[in-house]
Amino acid sequence: MNLIDRIRHQRMISRQNRAIERAIAAAPTQAMRDEIAVITQRRWTN
Template sequence: MSIVDRVRQRRVINRQNRAIDRAWQSAPTQAMRDEIAIFAQRKTF
């Protein structure tokens, strides 16, 4: 994997992490936050 590929991959991962964080913060219930947390733990890169 080239350095450019790694930078691109890191950017995608950071973007996904920010999206998950926004979803978690805006979740109306604790149950929904739990679901988002489970999803975040299971995601693969």
């Protein structure tokens, strides 16, 4: 990966992490927050 690709990749990861944090903060119930966390963990392990 060249430098530009690395920067783009890092920006994409940061953007996704912020979106996940917003979704967890906006979830009305603990169950929904837990489900978002599980989906996020599965995404990073695959």
